[in-house]
Amino acid sequence: MKPTLTNNHPILKHHTNDEKKIWFEKYVNPLLISQEYDLIIDEPIPGLFLFPFFNENFCKEIIQLAEELNQWEVDRHDNYPTTDILLEKLDLKHIYDETIQNFVTPMLVAKYNLQGRSWYQMDHENFIIKYSDTAQKHLSLHHDNSALTINLCLNNEFEGGGTYFPKFKKLLRLDKIGYAMVHPGNITHFHGARPIESGNRYIIVSFLKTQ
Numbered sequence: 001m002k003p004t005l006t007n008n009h010p011i012l013k014h015h016t017n018d019e020k021k022i023w024f025e026k027y028v029n030p031l032l033i034s035q036e037y038d039l040i041i042d043e044p045i046p047g048l049f050l051f052p053f054f055n056e057n058f059c060k061e062i063i064q065l066a067e068e069l070n071q072w073e074v075d076r077h078d079n080y081p082t083t084d085i086l087l088e089k090l091d092l093k094h095i096y097d098e099t100i101q102n103f104v105t106p107m108l109v110a111k112y113n114l115q116g117r118s119w120y121q122m123d124h125e126n127f128i129i130k131y132s133d134t135a136q137k138h139l140s141l142h143h144d145n146s147a148l149t150i151n152l153c154l155n156n157e158f159e160g161g162g163t164y165f166p167k168f169k170k171l172l173r174l175d176k177i178g179y180a181m182v183h184p185g186n187i188t189h190f191h192g193a194r195p196i197e198s199g200n201r202y203i204i205v206s207f208l209k210t211q
């Protein structure tokens, strides 16, 4: 689905194979592309991996794009709905899926010792979430409808916020733009989003689902 956007965003140039290659080199962390995971990954709580995923340009451009479209939805999920836009609406689903498949899935297979082919054929539900002190400020504690969840930090111009994992008594307040954390979705890593106190907080969440 093509959005009706006024600007010619460079982030939307990803349709031919040559454009895709340039897009990956332009926005994705080169050490993720070269599979040098063990140099860049931290594990701040057991089973949760933190890694630099995209650069700041990607994060800035996708926030601009989402705000330009400005079609935030508030009721996509029956339980624990977020204020969000699906990446298909921004014409970014395909390239984001490929980025995860090419560069993140191999890391997940290695770090979690995942077995079998199904991990390479996951569906991804990718959406950009906005929290603000004038609209949705928090997300109550929950499990995700996913095997694994990736949560990418897009900005840091806000106070409060962060993802809280009560079992580990840990607030992960990602404020490094372009860093992502990945955690198991629906059994071990119960979590919620602490309220925003000021500003807007933008993240991209991907629910990775095995078929």
Ligand SMILES: O=C(O)CCC(=O)C(=O)O
Binding pocket: 082, 129, 139, 144, 151, 162, 163, 191, 192, 193, 203, 205
């Ligand atoms: O805002 C966050 O850090 C968490 C978001 C989340 O848990 C979700 O979208 O399922």
Ligand SMILES: [Fe+2]
Binding pocket: 142, 143, 144, 149, 191
């Ligand atoms: Fe969640």
